[in-house]
Amino acid sequence: MIGIIRYGAGNIFSLTAALERLGIAYGMVNSEEDLEQYDRYIIPGVGHAGAAMHKLEQTGLVPKIKALKKPTLGICVGMQLLTAYSEEGDSTLLNIFPIKTLKFTSDANHKVPHTGWNQVFTEKDNPLFKNIPAGSHFYFVHSYFIEYNNAYTLSSTNYNIKFSASIWRDNFYGVQFHPEKSGVYGEQLLTNFSKL
Template sequence: MGGIGIVNYGAGNIFSLCSALDRLSISYKIINTVSDFDTCERYIIPGVGHASPAMKQLNATGLIPLLKQTSKPVLGICLGMQLLSTFSEEGETPLLDIIPIKTLKFTDKSLKIPHMGWNSVNAVNVATLFKDIEQGSYFYFVHSFYLENSSEYSLATSDYGLTFASSIQKNNYFGVQFHPEKSGKAGEQLLLNFAKL
């Protein structure tokens, strides 16, 4: 196992992800520039923040064409997962357009926004990221926007006022809306699973 490249575009939360990978003895490096990209076997796009500045910062790295063309496994976490979609209602922002679904805003006024805390995740497919993770396991979420549920691309779903995609996949691209690095044993298993893809 090894060779995970963590895409650094100034979106934060890299420290807790690195700490989780260290605990699991999964080798990784921080990717800051195009020259770092090809030295890795798989990639994680972390993310906390706002879609529009995140896209500007990611564009400034020059890594977008490489991320869109790679055949190696890619995992987007939280905002990183949303960036894989076509468009976000957050700032009306065009995104990477790798997975053809949209990122939408929670609009139910009875819900506390952001959706923050533990919620159960129901895997539609347990062959890859969710291997050896008990169905309905709880993961830690912090988000105000969500990816629409898709029969074609949802790898797992969760409920918060509505059913949304808590994990997605298209070919070698994966995303999770929750934070596996803050989700205890289930989150650690998911990171281990990704490291073996």
């Protein structure tokens, strides 16, 4: 069963609705004790990475999250929290991935935030992307991106610059896009995560 880590960072209704639609059991993690009940975790998040990190620190869960050995998936800002640092709020984050979250620069063809459907290209073989063709479209909405690093990039996307659409290190995964809003392939990814 999936434990959704609750720390007050954004609306999780679309995520829980998708899990219910897929018949994937889930519950809420509000405290250290709750972590024991689940065999995998999702860290959701929308909004400001610095503010989200502050809220996460207030829960007292940070040391436990960093020590998790079960599959853990960060979504959007939840993924950014897994990195070492964000330019958003000049924030030190969880540092599970020793890479940075940086701000997009806009130009005539690339507005910020990056919003809408974009192609995602897998770069490593991993069960998280089982039955998802390379170049499938996922739904993005973000002003900051994870710097591309071959060591941790599971899939990439281009928007003025090549960046990590998803990252992977040991039992930790992150996706910048919103699988719960990404149609059939987003649902496939959530299903795959539920079976890791």
